[in-house]
Amino acid sequence: MDTKKIAFIGGGAMGEAMLSAVLNKGLSTPEAVWVSDIKEERRQHLKQKCGVTVTEDNREATDKSDIIVLAIKPQNLAEVMPELSGHLKSTQLILSIIAGVRINTLCQGLNHRYVVRVMPNTPVQIGEGISVWTATTEVTKPQKEWTSSILGAMGKEIYVDDEKYLDMATAVSGSGPAYFFLFVESLIESAVKIGLSPDVAEELVLQTMLGSSQLLKKSGKSPAELRRMVTSPGGTTAAAMLQFEKGGFSNLVQQAVTAAYNRAKELGR
Numbered sequence: 001m002d003t004k005k006i007a008f009i010g011g012g013a014m015g016e017a018m019l020s021a022v023l024n025k026g027l028s029t030p031e032a033v034w035v036s037d038i039k040e041e042r043r044q045h046l047k048q049k050c051g052v053t054v055t056e057d058n059r060e061a062t063d064k065s066d067i068i069v070l071a072i073k074p075q076n077l078a079e080v081m082p083e084l085s086g087h088l089k090s091t092q093l094i095l096s097i098i099a100g101v102r103i104n105t106l107c108q109g110l111n112h113r114y115v116v117r118v119m120p121n122t123p124v125q126i127g128e129g130i131s132v133w134t135a136t137t138e139v140t141k142p143q144k145e146w147t148s149s150i151l152g153a154m155g156k157e158i159y160v161d162d163e164k165y166l167d168m169a170t171a172v173s174g175s176g177p178a179y180f181f182l183f184v185e186s187l188i189e190s191a192v193k194i195g196l197s198p199d200v201a202e203e204l205v206l207q208t209m210l211g212s213s214q215l216l217k218k219s220g221k222s223p224a225e226l227r228r229m230v231t232s233p234g235g236t237t238a239a240a241m242l243q244f245e246k247g248g249f250s251n252l253v254q255q256a257v258t259a260a261y262n263r264a265k266e267l268g269r
Helices: 013-024 040-050 058-062 074-084 103-110 122-126 141-152 164-174 176-193 198-219 223-230 236-246 249-267
Strands: 006-009 033-036 053-055 067-070 093-096 115-119 129-135 155-159
Touching: 006 013, 006 058, 013 033, 013 040, 013 122, 013 141, 033 040, 033 058, 040 053, 058 074, 067 074, 074 103, 093 103, 093 141, 103 115, 115 141, 115 164, 122 129, 129 141, 129 164, 141 155, 164 176, 164 249, 176 198, 198 223, 236 249
Parallel strands: 006 033, 006 067, 033 053, 067 093, 093 115, 129 155
Antiparallel strands: 115 129
């Protein structure tokens, strides 16, 4: 697979995560990468850290690029699209990680049909994320292969053939880290309340979460099977499970995910 010239419009946390992954995996070289960002501090940070060429001119960054990554905030898109519209070649692929912006909006605003839309999650920042993506019918097989390689450099990637699945993924994998962090936060607080020191509580909880996720991944057993293995009748875990059940835990999770999904559909534009 040939090295590609890549332009990043936006050099924030997610843009930097993708940039670092691309360089670390050898999918491109610093000499072949441009980053455009409105903030001088971000430009200098990425120039010093990654050795890439930086600019505040989006047109300059994208002029000779094969792949253009849109990693800006949704509210900045209206300013960026007119700058690029009419200046994109059919050989250039737009790869958008902008939250809530639909492919049709990008195609119309950019006057361009070679567009991929991605829903990554925050663990991509450490190479352990998952990205769900889809593409217009015009996107070529080689372009899809490149997209798969770039996203795979940040963790796992899943291609879906209908954009509606990105709203669903947003409610699960996109917002999912926050659900996890909330549970971890609550478990640490509960541990402290029963008498553990904050440091010990945090270490116990974090390692329990990490170990449990790895056990689930490697054991070949379902979450329900593993839960039953830990839950002895009349034991401590059974007492805890009863309280979760009384509080409607599963129902609450379903309501939360549904609320996130509905909001994702509302925000889509």
